[in-house]
Amino acid sequence: MSGATEGVLVERLSAWYGRVQALKEVDMDVPPNRVTAVIGPSGCGKSTLIRCFNRMHETISAARVCGKVILNGVDIYSPEVDPVQIRRSVGMVFQRPNPFPTMSIFDNVAAGIKLTRFHRGSELAESVERSLRRAALWDEVKDKLKDSGVALSGGQQQRLCIARALAVDPGVLLMDEPCSALDPIASYKIEELITELRGDYTIVIVTHNMQQASRVADHTAFMLAGEDGIGKLVEFGETKQVFTNPRDKRTEDYITGRFG
Amino acid sequence: MARLGDRIAEGLVFLAGGAAVLFVALILIFLLREGLPLVRYYSPIPFLTGAEWYPLSGVFGILPLVLGSLLVTAGAVAIALPLGLAVAIYLAEVAPAWIKDVLKPTIELLAGIPSVLLGFVGYAVVATVVKNVFGLPTGLTALTGSIMLAYMALPTIISIADDAIRAVPDDFRHASYALGATRWQTIRAVTVPAAASGILAAIMLGIGRAIGETMTVWMVTGNAAVIPTTILQPVRTMTATIAAEMGETARGSDHYAALFAVGIVLFVMTALINTGADLVLHRMKKKYE
Numbered sequence: 001m002s003g004a005t006e007g008v009l010v011e012r013l014s015a016w017y018g019r020v021q022a023l024k025e026v027d028m029d030v031p032p033n034r035v036t037a038v039i040g041p042s043g044c045g046k047s048t049l050i051r052c053f054n055r056m057h058e059t060i061s062a063a064r065v066c067g068k069v070i071l072n073g074v075d076i077y078s079p080e081v082d083p084v085q086i087r088r089s090v091g092m093v094f095q096r097p098n099p100f101p102t103m104s105i106f107d108n109v110a111a112g113i114k115l116t117r118f119h120r121g122s123e124l125a126e127s128v129e130r131s132l133r134r135a136a137l138w139d140e141v142k143d144k145l146k147d148s149g150v151a152l153s154g155g156q157q158q159r160l161c162i163a164r165a166l167a168v169d170p171g172v173l174l175m176d177e178p179c180s181a182l183d184p185i186a187s188y189k190i191e192e193l194i195t196e197l198r199g200d201y202t203i204v205i206v207t208h209n210m211q212q213a214s215r216v217a218d219h220t221a222f223m224l225a226g227e228d229g230i231g232k233l234v235e236f237g238e239t240k241q242v243f244t245n246p247r248d249k250r251t252e253d254y255i256t257g258r259f260g
Numbered sequence: 261m262a263r264l265g266d267r268i269a270e271g272l273v274f275l276a277g278g279a280a281v282l283f284v285a286l287i288l289i290f291l292l293r294e295g296l297p298l299v300r301y302y303s304p305i306p307f308l309t310g311a312e313w314y315p316l317s318g319v320f321g322i323l324p325l326v327l328g329s330l331l332v333t334a335g336a337v338a339i340a341l342p343l344g345l346a347v348a349i350y351l352a353e354v355a356p357a358w359i360k361d362v363l364k365p366t367i368e369l370l371a372g373i374p375s376v377l378l379g380f381v382g383y384a385v386v387a388t389v390v391k392n393v394f395g396l397p398t399g400l401t402a403l404t405g406s407i408m409l410a411y412m413a414l415p416t417i418i419s420i421a422d423d424a425i426r427a428v429p430d431d432f433r434h435a436s437y438a439l440g441a442t443r444w445q446t447i448r449a450v451t452v453p454a455a456a457s458g459i460l461a462a463i464m465l466g467i468g469r470a471i472g473e474t475m476t477v478w479m480v481t482g483n484a485a486v487i488p489t490t491i492l493q494p495v496r497t498m499t500a501t502i503a504a505e506m507g508e509t510a511r512g513s514d515h516y517a518a519l520f521a522v523g524i525v526l527f528v529m530t531a532l533i534n535t536g537a538d539l540v541l542h543r544m545k546k547k548y549e
Contacts, residue, residue, distance in 0.1 A: 088440030
């Protein structure tokens with residue numbers, strides 16, 4: 001597998017939606033080939049944060065960003081960088097499973113490959129199979145690759161979306177609350193999958209579920225919106241340390257369930 | 261009390277729906293009653309396949325009229341489809357909000373222009389342009405009719421296709437962008453296919469509008485009941501024939517019945533187009549559910 005050689009280095013990252021600031025001066029060094037969880041209450045800017053890692057934030061009108069996000073030694077916000085190229089090297093999985101409704105299972109997985117590079121039919125089939133296997137979906141769909149992706153269950157759809165994201169061999173995989181629309185068993189399968197992918201990809205997962213963070217993540221970032229409503233990074237460290245011995249009082253209050 | 265209200269509302273809705281079906285049935289029955297007696301004067305095969313329409317001599321071959329209608333409609337669709345789809349995509353996916361807010365109501369307003377006024381414009385302006393551009397003896401041609409019909413069908417096509425494209429959830433656009441697709445790739449591979457059923461409905465409604473339109477085509481197509489060989493010659497459509505000749509016929513005459521029979525053919529063609537569209541839509545829905 002491709003395997004990320006570098007993580008994501010975030011420097012003084014701020015983000016706005018129009019005039020409303022959502023993130024303020026986040027510094028963070030996401031380690032390569034590990035799972036990093038971003039936790040925090042609703043509205044703390046955690047989804048905004050990871051949407052800045054592949055320049056998806058700016059697809060919303062009037063949204064803007066200030067600061068640096070360094071990926072493979074390149075600041076993805078420097079003017080000569082094309083956001084489309086960045087998104088081809090960073091995979092993303094969304095809250096609600098969103099396979100393309102008019103495409104078959106096969107075509108969903110192949111969609112990214114078809115966009116990004118020249119391919120031959122046989123190579124395409126191999127890549128699709130490899131990606132579906134990586135996403136632990138192959139055995140369930142190998143006999144119905146021509147069926148619509150929307151015919152699958154929610155959990156299968158989400159794994160299809162993961163396969164679609166993995167198909168282009170991204171170094172980084174961003175997951176924005178990937179289990180929030182799934183039942184516990186489907187969520188468990190996704191978590192299992194994340195654990196398997198760990199080591200080959202730099203994974204950043206946003207979750208509102210602290211147990212999930214403690215189960216799957218090597219590192220955890222805790223974010224919180226201040227009284228001004230602007231999200232900030234409160235604490236970032238190894239998951240064990242963050243959950244058992246938080247440095248910040250607010251982290252402790254949050255993980256012990258005193259608010260949020 | 262609330263339940264009584266529900267019942268009354270239910271009853272009214274049922275009545276309205278039933279009335280719609282009833283009226284369609286009554287129209288059909290009326291058409292059949294007035295049109296079928298033609299068989300007493302003229303047999304169906306030469307009626308449908310005859311190339312000559314000389315009603316005063318009792319010759320009722322409607323092939324030139326059918327082909328005239330089809331040619332003008334096909335031309336209109338060929339013009340309106342790419343243009344309408346392009347404008348709908350622009351409105352739904354590209355245009356900034358303020359342009360959208362101005363453009364869409366304006367386009368919808370176009371649908372309200374009386375067709376006789378468009379006929380004036382077609383007759384005085386478009387026909388002259390067609391005549392000069394192609395160096396024709398007359399500008400009153402099938403193409404002139406197609407251009408005017410395309411203009412009339414555009415607001416419908418644009419408005420409904422725009423709604424259909426806009427109804428595609430953002431989730432799919434985001435998924436596409438996140439894969440590294442450009443805006444154009446996303447429109448082409450994700451958004452437009454996802455809106456295909458709505459776009460098809462828009463086209464079908466546009467065709468329905470075009471094939472049934474009477475006044476404008478009557479004014480601008482020259483009305484020669486001849487089988488057309490090119491789009492640059494005058495044609496006569498079924499609708500224009502009925503409108504032009506109905507006033508001169510005696511009730512119960514062969515000519516009168518023939519015009520109603522033309523109406524039946526028009527009705528059947530429209531019904532076929534609608535049914536075809538329904539079938540396609542149904543199949544597409546089944547495929548992606």
